[in-house]
Amino acid sequence: MTYLVKPKLLRADAPRNALGYTRRDYEGAISTLCAGCGHDSISAAVVQACFDLDIEPHRVAKLSGIGCSSKTPDYFLGNSHGFNTTHGRMPSVLTGAALANRDLIYMGVSGDGDSASIGIGQFAHAMRRGVNMTYIVENNGVYGLTKGQFSATADKGSKSKRGVVNSDTPIDLAALALQLGASYVGRSFSGDKEQLIPLIKGALRHRGPAFIDVISPCVTFNNHAGSTKSYDYVREHNEAVNRLDFILPRDKIEASYPAGSLRRIVQHDGSILHLRKLDADYDPSDRVGAMNYLQERQALGEIVTGLLYVDSGAVDLHRHLNTVEKPLNQLGDAYLCPGSKALEALNAALR
Amino acid sequence: MKPTNIGGHEYFHKVVDCQWACPAHTPVPEYIRLIAAGRYSDAYMINWRSNVFPGILGRVCDRPCEPACRRGRVDKEPVAICRLKRVAADLKDDVSGRLPQPAKMNGKRIACVGAGPASLTVARDLVVLGYQVTVFDNGASPGGMMRSQIPKFRLPDEVIDEECGYIIGLGVETRYNQWVGSLRDLVAEGWDAIFVGTGAPRGRDAPIPGREEAAKHIHIGIDWLANVAFGHTTKIAKRVIVLGGGNTAMDCCRSARRLGGDDVKVIVRSGFEEMKASPWEKEEAIHEGIPIINMRVPKEFRHDNGKLTGVLFEIVRAEYDAKGRRSLIATGEPDEFHECDEVLVAIGQENAFPWIEKDIGLDFDKWGMPVLNEKTLQSTLPKVFFGGDAALGPKNIITAAAQGHEAAISIDLFCRGKKLDDRPPPEFNLVSQKMGIHEWSYDNQVSEEERKKVPVKALEKTLKDIKLELELGFDSFMACAEAERCLNCDVETVFAGKICIECDACVDICPTECITFTANGEEDDLRGRLKAPAKLLEQALYVSDDLKTGRVMVKDENICLHCGMCAERCPTGAWDMQKFFMQCAEAGTEAKRT
Numbered sequence: 013m014t015y016l017v018k019p020k021l022l023r024a025d026a027p028r029n030a031l032g033y034t035r036r037d038y039e040g041a042i043s044t045l046c047a048g049c050g051h052d053s054i055s056a057a058v059v060q061a062c063f064d065l066d067i068e069p070h071r072v073a074k075l076s077g078i079g080c081s082s083k084t085p086d087y088f089l090g091n092s093h094g095f096n097t098t099h100g101r102m103p104s105v106l107t108g109a110a111l112a113n114r115d116l117i118y119m120g121v122s123g124d125g126d127s128a129s130i131g132i133g134q135f136a137h138a139m140r141r142g143v144n145m146t147y148i149v150e151n152n153g154v155y156g157l158t159k160g161q162f163s164a165t166a167d168k169g170s171k172s173k174r175g176v177v178n179s180d181t182p183i184d185l186a187a188l189a190l191q192l193g194a195s196y197v198g199r200s201f202s203g204d205k206e207q208l209i210p211l212i213k214g215a216l217r218h219r220g221p222a223f224i225d226v227i228s229p230c231v232t233f234n235n236h237a238g239s240t241k242s243y244d245y246v247r248e249h250n251e252a253v254n255r256l257d258f259i260l261p262r263d264k265i266e267a268s269y270p271a272g273s274l275r276r277i278v279q280h281d282g283s284i285l286h287l288r289k290l291d292a293d294y295d296p297s298d299r300v301g302a303m304n305y306l307q308e309r310q311a312l313g314e315i316v317t318g319l320l321y322v323d324s325g326a327v328d329l330h331r332h333l334n335t336v337e338k339p340l341n342q343l344g345d346a347y348l349c350p351g352s353k354a355l356e357a358l359n360a361a362l363r
Numbered sequence: 364m365k366p367t368n369i370g371g372h373e374y375f376h377k378v379v380d381c382q383w384a385c386p387a388h389t390p391v392p393e394y395i396r397l398i399a400a401g402r403y404s405d406a407y408m409i410n411w412r413s414n415v416f417p418g419i420l421g422r423v424c425d426r427p428c429e430p431a432c433r434r435g436r437v438d439k440e441p442v443a444i445c446r447l448k449r450v451a452a453d454l455k456d457d458v459s460g461r462l463p464q465p466a467k468m469n470g471k472r473i474a475c476v477g478a479g480p481a482s483l484t485v486a487r488d489l490v491v492l493g494y495q496v497t498v499f500d501n502g503a504s505p506g507g508m509m510r511s512q513i514p515k516f517r518l519p520d521e522v523i524d525e526e527c528g529y530i531i532g533l534g535v536e537t538r539y540n541q542w543v544g545s546l547r548d549l550v551a552e553g554w555d556a557i558f559v560g561t562g563a564p565r566g567r568d569a570p571i572p573g574r575e576e577a578a579k580h581i582h583i584g585i586d587w588l589a590n591v592a593f594g595h596t597t598k599i600a601k602r603v604i605v606l607g608g609g610n611t612a613m614d615c616c617r618s619a620r621r622l623g624g625d626d627v628k629v630i631v632r633s634g635f636e637e638m639k640a641s642p643w644e645k646e647e648a649i650h651e652g653i654p655i656i657n658m659r660v661p662k663e664f665r666h667d668n669g670k671l672t673g674v675l676f677e678i679v680r681a682e683y684d685a686k687g688r689r690s691l692i693a694t695g696e697p698d699e700f701h702e703c704d705e706v707l708v709a710i711g712q713e714n715a716f717p718w719i720e721k722d723i724g725l726d727f728d729k730w731g732m733p734v735l736n737e738k739t740l741q742s743t744l745p746k747v748f749f750g751g752d753a754a755l756g757p758k759n760i761i762t763a764a765a766q767g768h769e770a771a772i773s774i775d776l777f778c779r780g781k782k783l784d785d786r787p788p789p790e791f792n793l794v795s796q797k798m799g800i801h802e803w804s805y806d807n808q809v810s811e812e813e814r815k816k817v818p819v820k821a822l823e824k825t826l827k828d829i830k831l832e833l834e835l836g837f838d839s840f841m842a843c844a845e846a847e848r849c850l851n852c853d854v855e856t857v858f859a860g861k862i863c864i865e866c867d868a869c870v871d872i873c874p875t876e877c878i879t880f881t882a883n884g885e886e887d888d889l890r891g892r893l894k895a896p897a898k899l900l901e902q903a904l905y906v907s908d909d910l911k912t913g914r915v916m917v918k919d920e921n922i923c924l925h926c927g928m929c930a931e932r933c934p935t936g937a938w939d940m941q942k943f944f945m946q947c948a949e950a951g952t953e954a955k956r957t
Contacts, residue, residue: 014808015801016801016808016926016928016931017808017876017924018872018928019807019808019809019874019924019926020811020874021437021438021811021813021874021875021924022874022875023437023876023895023921023922024436024437025895025898026876026895027895035876036874042873046934047868047931047932047933048864048868048932048933048935049864049866049868050866052868052871052872052932053866053867053871054869055871056867056870057873094818105423119390160596202867203865203866203867205867229866231864231866231934236866238464243864243865243866244864244911245952247911247912
């Protein structure tokens with residue numbers, strides 16, 4: 013961590029996006045996490061993704077719960093809306109916000125404690141309801157703020173910094189999200205931004221619940237030999253099923269790939285997901301297949317990463333509830349309360 | 364790319380752009396930090412060792428350091444390095460106690476011809492080693508062109524007196540008012556070595572029609588400046604044209620403005636941008652109400668029976684051939700006539716060695732310049748060394764001082780019978796500045812203030828008195844604010860790949876995105892693949908050994924702010940901020956070591 017504010021001096025040729033912003037305009041306050049924390053890399057990936065997508069910062073709402081991970085929304089998108097909820101309650105507050113104003117881009121940032129322990133019920137219901145959001149879990153397998161106890165996602169057999177071996181069965185949040193109906197599910201590693209940034213971009217432009225489980229090593233309490241969430245371990249066991257290139261409708265597609273190695277998925281807004289297959293048999297549109305694959309590979313000790321599942325035709329909570337197109341918070345009094353005559357007419361129709 | 368060799372002094376020296384650009388390699392950031400800390404005398408002495416004339420150079424240096432300053436690449440303007448140097452000179456305490464003590468005489472006698480910056484540097488470096496140094500000059504006081512060619516409103520005599528005085532006071536013997544008329548005779552006097560620092564004493568003339576007829580009203584710039592400097596010339600006609608576009612032209616026009624010239628203009632052959640004068644000197648001339656008219660080649664001095672009436676100019680434009688060589692082509696427009704009463708010709712300076720006999724074994728090239736070993740500055744007459752404008756052509760004071768140091772090293776080696784090519788290496792070290800998790804022994808918070816302008820006296824006052832110094836210099840508060848703008852480029856980012864865990868923390872925090880972890884490749888390819896492409900080729904890439912993942916760390920040095928955030932963010936201490944301090948070798952360095 014550092015106490016200093018990042019100097020504002022910029023290189024003269026610093027790239028600007030379509031809105032005229034530099035990457036620095038998408039940053040937030042200076043991080044107070046430990047030096048080397050994977051979470052900071054995820055923040056940087058979010059900054060890059062929003063910069064690349066020309067997102068207007070005021071169109072984003074970032075919500076989080078409690079924990080190291082949930083502090084991070086302060087460290088990116090300093091000009092966006094933010095809400096720190098109570099522990100594990102981010103999904104329901106986000107659901108409410110999304111219902112009130114469907115026009116914003118919702119990003120829920122949580123951790124393995126916040127989502128897999130205290131907030132697991134909230135997590136489950138946000139997924140199954142189909143809330144249109146990007147749900148990022150910064151997953152380090154330990155409770156960093158309380159000095160490194162195992163969290164619910166710690167692998168069985170993983171060793172703590174003090175040498176204690178974890179005996180509990182881990183919760184696989186990506187597998188849970190698949191089972192609960194998330195329509196975009198990915199897993200990535202904070203140390204691999206080439207993989208992570210396109211995954212976040214695809215999620216931000218996905219309609220429906222998009223879930224990304226990001227393994228994010230805790231340098232202070234979970235980056236030692238014997239840990240299954242250390243930089244070294246994750247790099248050694250990382251098995252990516254595919255590589256994603258996220259392509260905006262306006263972008264020219266230049267790269268060419270051998271036939272059969274590429275899968276092209278068009279999302280509802282016209283953005284394109286180019287999936288370069290690394291595992292020839294893996295089919296990211298097969299929910300059940302994906303769940304099976306995850307279980308099989310996990311049993312072999314592999315960490316499966318990439319875009320695990322996507323349903324580009326998914327519908328979200330607003331469609332389920334048949335809400336109006338206009339954000340609820342913009343509906344005027346006259347529309348919400350059409351008057352006693354309209355009420356009488358309605359009542360008469362029901363008699 | 365191969366891993367960067369950070370072992371010697373070369374790599375890190377180049378990162379300190381200002382020090383690299385300075386001919387004398389003055390440790391600029393170090394003295395700027397001392398100024399910020401109010402340690403003016405310490406800052407002065409660091410300068411004094413490297414460039415000998417801090418007070419003088421703090422006013423009139425050509426400042427090659429400033430265009431090189433990294434701040435200029437990330438901010439509107441570079442640090443005012445030159446004027447900070449003046450602060451050290453202005454605000455220091457008495458430094459006489461800090462000057463070196465002359466050593467016991469070693470019995471060797473050295474003659475220095477000319478008492479300008481090069482000779483005085485040689486004298487200073489050698490006299491403290493025990494040499495008996497004698498300086499000859501045809502003037503009555505030391506300083507050379509610094510005294511005779513630079514107007515007093517830029518460089519007052521007191522400053523020259525003080526700084527030349529420090530050197531003479533070390534025990535240098537002076538022979539003023541003595542013109543050395545023959546090198547043969549001088550050699551015959553049996554000196555162990557002779558140093559020639561006679562400058563470039565001849566101003567170039569403009570031999571166009573009317574020059575001889577109107578000679579009374581046409582003056583060679585540097586001669587005229589010398590006459591002004593010594594009080595022989597105290598006024599000039601109302602309408603003056605200055606021919607030329609170098610710093611001498613700027614000094615001429617501004618001096619003319621102060622001696623009665625109401626209508627002074629500078630008329631120059633080249634375009635305004637290509638003029639040799641430093642941008643700030645042009646600015647100051649314009650500020651004093653002097654127009655600069657470009658793309659005019661003088662054709663004829665018009666006169667009325669010897670009384671100058673004006674100058675006729677041909678109007679030209681510049682054309683460049685495929686190799687970028689410029690030629691001036693007449694535009695075909697009618698010639699332009701500018702009325703004036705006097706002309707100052709400041710179109711360049713030449714070397715002249717009428718006092719060196721051609722048959723004594725000292726070779727000259729076809730341009731009339733002495734044949735020298737450019738590194739050792741030794742002539743073909745082994746005992747004779749050159750430095751300053753006399754050596755490799757007219758440059759500037761800081762180059763003269765740098766060459767003086769080199770010549771002194773050569774002379775010392777020569778007198779001790781050593782090989783001149785065995786130059787003593789510079790002294791340098793590299794020390795971690797870490798004092799705590801967030802504490803560094805330097806102020807790593809980057810100031811975002813703009814460059815401070817040096818306060819000046821009112822124009823109407825200074826235009827009336829040619830001896831009144833125009834600039835007031837920074838006070839201590841302004842100096843501190845300006846010093847804080849320095850990015851501390853000498854506090855180097857040093858990377859230890861062995862302990863790096865490739866967590867990307869440094870990449871994420873770097874405000875200017877100069878760090879990338881990527882697969883290695885050839886330099887061209889690598890430069891394009893970085894997080895922010897490294898387009899400035901003269902700025903190095905710092906490449907690590909292969910890391911655990913097989914990638915390498917590549918840092919583009921170009922716009923690193925040296926804020927140390929990478930090191931603060933690094934969980935393993937793979938990045939460290941280490942201060943690189945380097946001073947060029949002094950004459951006698953090798954002797955101390957053996």
